[in-house]
Amino acid sequence: MTDKNTGETETMERIQNASIDALRCIQCGVCSGSCPSGRHTTLNIRKLVKIAGKNTDILNNKELWMCTTCYNCQERCPRDIGIVDILLDIRAISVQNGNIHPEHRIVCEMLLEYGHAVPINEHTRANRVNIGLEELPETVHKYEDGLEEVKSLLASCGFRKLIEQNES
């Protein structure tokens, strides 16, 4: 068996472990009927649950990223299946296989550099002062040692490596 096949087998095992709960699905469709994204996009959450543990194709499914994680499907599921939790786990496996939206990569790079997904800008700095607040908030924007701690943790958890993989 080649390394590639070994990798695929491991990935398949991870997908199956993540989605074992989906085996209880009776395909009633309440999840899709409750999905706000499904009304306006091609997301068919019922279908995603159906194919969740079947093969690795799901990792490239664009619909994985159309879920707003509103939890309606999970709340209303008559079998009490953790649909969103399964989807989040499959997303993580997909990311580890290199599927990262360019926009999401940018958000991650913000976190890596500033410790915030949405860092401060010049406009808000001025706005803060105008309304009587300090120019910088009481966050890692103001405390450099705090930012260093965040960066250490991001490295320790392997997040920096994860985001930098396959970087174009």
Place this chain on the structure above:
Amino acid sequence: MKELSLFLGCLVPNRYPGIELATKLCLAKLDIDCTDLAGASCCPAPGVFRSFDRTTWLTLASRNIVLSEQMNRDMLTICNGCFSTLADANRSIKEDKDSKEDVNRHLEKIGKEIKGDIDVRHIIEYLYEEYGPEKISSYVERQLDIRVAVHYGCHLIKPTKERGLGNFERPGFFDELVTALGATSVEYPDKMACCGAGGGVRSSMKDKSLKMTEAKLSRIKEAEVDCIVNSCPFCHMQLGEGQSEIKEQMQIEYDIPVLHYTQLLGLALGFPAEMLGIDTNIEKNRKFMDILDAGMEC
């Protein structure tokens, strides 16, 4: 009940500082002992970061929680996303020994350790549970005679098993906090529908996320309200800035002011709109200023 530390998150201090100021003014006026949480980072946001890597998500959240533990204070959040991350992470630490040990192995590298001895609160949930509508109304100096579309947002209340704030289909606690200020909470179809921003959808598929927002705004418009009131700066952005983006992309014009609850509360407690950043929220809020000014003249 412990004293509180204020967790700011990203969007409030870095995009909507008016919400930060409104929160601080309201807390002081209500005699709530809440201090700054110095050195906190992104919660980190549940949509992208939890999707990407649970260990990173849980570890960074734990560092933020540790900062509050060191002050022996509960954490107060003013964002549904921060609440989702920090409350869920805090529960994992308290209930799952393996997760706690795993996180502490990382935290050890920065000389920190999470204990799991504080709680994470959301300001809406806190005000309702610890104060209640009646006590809030006793502080009101200016009755707000306006029609409000309350937007709960998803992660304040869901997953309901973890949040424990009751059923999500027809909740009432947030509406009660709005009516306590003299305002009318107007019922509208799809009230509990998502704003469309969460889960990383806004950042990577803005056109799709705006379709969800437009659907929600159309229902709110039909209900003829004076403003939308939310409990989450991400919903706040989507329902506010989203109106400009929808106008540009779909040529549909909405003209609905958007306020975070702390800003509405601040008005009722007697603070001028300028102090609460309401005029800087979104351009459309000038309309709301006109409504308020008209009310003052009556």
